Amino acid sequence: MDLLFSPSQQLLQQSARAFLQQRCPPERVQALALDPRGFAADLWKEIAALGWPGLLIPVELGGSGGSVGDALALVEELGRACFPSPFIASAVVATTAVSAVGGRRAQALLPALALGERICALAMLEESGRLDPDALAMPVAAPGRLTGRKLFVSDAHVATDVLVLGRGAAGPTALLLPMGRDGITARPLDSMTGDKIFELDFADVQARPDDLLGAPGDGWALLGPAFRLGALARSAEMVGAAQRVLELCVEHARVRVQGGRPIGGYQAIQHACADLFRDVESARWLMWEAAWQLEAGRPDADAAVATAKAYCAEAALRVARRGHQIMGAIGYSEEHPLHLFHKRILAASLDMGDATLHLDTVARAIGLS
Amino acid sequence: MDFGLSGPEQAFADEVRAFLRAHPPETFPEDGTDAGYGSGGHSRAFTRALGGRGWLSMGWPREHGGQARPMTYLLILLEELAAAGAPFGPLSGCLQVSDSIIRNGSETLQREILPRVARGDATFWQGYSEPDAGSDLLALTTRARLDGDHWVLDGHKIWSSHAGIATYGTVLARTDPASTRHRGLTMLMVDNRLPGMDVRPIRSLTGQVYHYEIFMDGVRVPRDWIMGKPGEGFGQLLKGLDTDRFWGRFYKAPFLRRILGLLVEYANTVRSGDGGARRQLAHAATEIAALRALFYRAAWLIERGLPATGEVAAAKVMADELGQRVLSLGMELLGPYGALRAGSPWARLRGEIEHQYQTSWGHTLAGGTSEIQRTTIAVRALGLPAEPRARA
Numbered sequence: 001m002d003l004l005f006s007p008s009q010q011l012l013q014q015s016a017r018a019f020l021q022q023r024c025p026p027e028r029v030q031a032l033a034l035d036p037r038g039f040a041a042d043l044w045k046e047i048a049a050l051g052w053p054g055l056l057i058p059v060e061l062g063g064s065g066g067s068v069g070d071a072l073a074l075v076e077e078l079g080r081a082c083f084p085s086p087f088i089a090s091a092v093v094a095t096t097a098v099s100a101v102g103g104r105r106a107q108a109l110l111p112a113l114a115l116g117e118r119i120c121a122l123a124m125l126e127e128s129g130r131l132d133p134d135a136l137a138m139p140v141a142a143p144g145r146l147t148g149r150k151l152f153v154s155d156a157h158v159a160t161d162v163l164v165l166g167r168g169a170a171g172p173t174a175l176l177l178p179m180g181r182d183g184i185t186a187r188p189l190d191s192m193t194g195d196k197i198f199e200l201d202f203a204d205v206q207a208r209p210d211d212l213l214g215a216p217g218d219g220w221a222l223l224g225p226a227f228r229l230g231a232l233a234r235s236a237e238m239v240g241a242a243q244r245v246l247e248l249c250v251e252h253a254r255v256r257v258q259g260g261r262p263i264g265g266y267q268a269i270q271h272a273c274a275d276l277f278r279d280v281e282s283a284r285w286l287m288w289e290a291a292w293q294l295e296a297g298r299p300d301a302d303a304a305v306a307t308a309k310a311y312c313a314e315a316a317l318r319v320a321r322r323g324h325q326i327m328g329a330i331g332y333s334e335e336h337p338l339h340l341f342h343k344r345i346l347a348a349s350l351d352m353g354d355a356t357l358h359l360d361t362v363a364r365a366i367g368l369s
Numbered sequence: 370m371d372f373g374l375s376g377p378e379q380a381f382a383d384e385v386r387a388f389l390r391a392h393p394p395e396t397f398p399e400d401g402t403d404a405g406y407g408s409g410g411h412s413r414a415f416t417r418a419l420g421g422r423g424w425l426s427m428g429w430p431r432e433h434g435g436q437a438r439p440m441t442y443l444l445i446l447l448e449e450l451a452a453a454g455a456p457f458g459p460l461s462g463c464l465q466v467s468d469s470i471i472r473n474g475s476e477t478l479q480r481e482i483l484p485r486v487a488r489g490d491a492t493f494w495q496g497y498s499e500p501d502a503g504s505d506l507l508a509l510t511t512r513a514r515l516d517g518d519h520w521v522l523d524g525h526k527i528w529s530s531h532a533g534i535a536t537y538g539t540v541l542a543r544t545d546p547a548s549t550r551h552r553g554l555t556m557l558m559v560d561n562r563l564p565g566m567d568v569r570p571i572r573s574l575t576g577q578v579y580h581y582e583i584f585m586d587g588v589r590v591p592r593d594w595i596m597g598k599p600g601e602g603f604g605q606l607l608k609g610l611d612t613d614r615f616w617g618r619f620y621k622a623p624f625l626r627r628i629l630g631l632l633v634e635y636a637n638t639v640r641s642g643d644g645g646a647r648r649q650l651a652h653a654a655t656e657i658a659a660l661r662a663l664f665y666r667a668a669w670l671i672e673r674g675l676p677a678t679g680e681v682a683a684a685k686v687m688a689d690e691l692g693q694r695v696l697s698l699g700m701e702l703l704g705p706y707g708a709l710r711a712g713s714p715w716a717r718l719r720g721e722i723e724h725q726y727q728t729s730w731g732h733t734l735a736g737g738t739s740e741i742q743r744t745t746i747a748v749r750a751l752g753l754p755a756e757p758r759a760r761a
Contacts, residue, residue, distance in 0.1 A: 271744070277750060278746070292371060314652075362654050366633055
């Protein structure tokens with residue numbers, strides 16, 4: 001047992017924290033959230049120059065060949081800064097899926113993803129709102145014509161490509177399409193989280209055989225590992241954000257004086273802060289244990305990831321919600337960063353499978369019929 | 370980041386499992402109540418069996434007869450024992466006291482007591498709380514004065530687990546009558562057989578005896594049966610508090626996992642198709658897994674000598690409150706059967722849920738209340754200012 005970050009992970013965390021503190025302060029996050037098209041093109045270029053989108057891409061394809069642990073260590077920092085970007089969708093989930101397919105598609109796309117020149121959106125959910133192969137209704141065939149609708153597609157306005165999972169004759173089937181393909185239109189949804197999410201409409205869109213990602217019917221199997229890594233990345237993001245909420249609350253409790261002493265000197269506030277600490281630490285190490293299981297290829301890794309995602313979401317949301325009570329009225333104002341973290345945690349808790357989906361996996365893993 | 374076991378560690382886990390298969394836990398007679406922490410009943414026979422394998426002393430330095438095995442081996446042992454429901458009640462006390470004797474005990478104590486602990490012949494009670502010194506432990510009034518080669522001990526301790534069936538107690542007493550609060554306290558090792566000891570059982574709400582109160586009237590304790598030097602008692606207590614809390618609760622996660630297994634089996638047979646129960650049980654499984662991860666984080670810090678006060682206190686709070694939630698869920702699932710005691714007609718799951726449900730209500734009080742733990746996290750780990758103390 002060794003719960004130490006590797007030297008390269010520590011270096012990555014330190015440099016990411018320093019970069020994000022300087023370049024992505026809460027005011028910037030706030031401005032991006034308020035801007036309906038908010039996308040930090042400058043920051044995306046800068047993190048590409050730092051090699052972040054290429055972290056999970058092999059060296060020979062222009063990435064840095066990092067590990068799952070490297071990516072999660074970085075994502076914890078992204079969460080800590082509440083950094084809004086397509087990083088998890090594009091640089092973690094889509095990148096993992098494309099790498100898994102390999103071949104010409106990977107060779108063509110991965111170098112551009114590593115450079116941040118291309119961004120891949122994920123078009124998975126439909127009206128049911130469930131990340132579940134049985135919930136897929138949109139028919140997919142290649143060659144063929146696509147007509148249908150995907151919901152909750154993040155960052156479609158800046159994506160160059162889109163990974164579409166639909167219902168094929170042989171089962172769930174994945175396609176990778178250029179966003180500019182005729183007949184694809186993105187309609188913005190207005191989310192309280194500040195994330196830019198879209199309805200993606202497909203009107204008689206041409207699908208060619210080489211748009212297929214993997215074999216027809218293999219879509220769910222192909223995307224499974226990518227979703228698991230995505231669920232862990234969202235967990236890491238929530239842990240990082242919850243850590244920051246804990247810090248904001250403790251700092252506030254130290255300096256906010258009422259009744260002649262800091263409110264952190266009153267048990268009611270002390271005990272609330274103690275619960276935040278418990279939630280952040282338990283979530284963090286559960287997430288890292290699941291990450292280890294996944295990397296080590298342990299037989300229980302799927303259940304461990306589901307367990308971590310369900311628990312991290314619950315614990316991080318508890319931190320955000322309790323944080324509002326500790327922070328008092330100032331935390332209710334738009335200019336205070338607390339709500340940004342709360343909303344980021346909320347969005348992350350719903351992405352890559354919500355509690356219902358993951359608890360179902362856990363239920364099966366513990367032997368419930 | 371590596372949460373796995375090394376080859377020799379895995380071999381040790383297999384060895385413990387093989388031992389438990391060859392010596393089924395239920396075949397050992399129990400002489401004391403299971404207090405529900407996850408360490409099962411108090412069984413001298415089982416403790417001796419562990420001693421016979423060399424497992425009670427395996428973490429000790431070689432010069433004290435140990436094998437200097439890393440902490441991970443103890444974690445493995447406790448997890449396997451808890452998962453099997455073995456009666457290892459006295460074990461955590463043995464670990465705590467032997468660790469303290471090795472660090473602070475006189476040569477006499479090391480010579481007299483350690484070999485008995487290693488064999489499984491010595492078990493311990495803690496004499497900290499008093500009727501008027503609970504969360505405010507420093508209000509204690511038990512005192513000891515030096516008279517020739519002995520300390521003369523007078524006082525009244527309470528809520529001491531298994532004190533009536535243990536062999537020795539570690540008693541915190543004021544040895545400097547002029548001192549106040551944390552100064553002038555000394556930890557004495559008291560043999561239960563000494564004249565002047567009166568150990569009386571307290572029947573708990575479960576109907577069984579787990580706690581005792583101890584009246585000490587002119588008990589003569591040999592002068593060198595103390596930890597460290599006179600006056601160092603509180604410092605030692607504080608220093609050992611993190612590890613005491615850790616070893617007193619670490620096995621709660623595997624214990625709750627075992628309880629959850631029973632509830633899953635029950636739900637599958639009696640409440641199949643109950644989606645609400647299914648979700649509640651899966652949810653409990655995630656919390657138990659998180660608790661285990663938090664304990665492993667604390668263990669990792671402790672093993673490296675890093676500060677772990679916040680992590681250990683948080684793990685204790687979580688262990689005890691989660692235990693109450695899991696057992697409450699069990700009572701809910703069992704419905705009217707849940708209240709039936711072991712041995713009653715129609716009792717389910719051997720009456721275990723009922724018993725552990727009741728014991729769980731003591732856990733958020735014992736070893737420092739959850740309120741004390743939260744204050745500890747806030748002040749010592751998060752750096753919040755301590756509440757002003759009321760003027761006496």
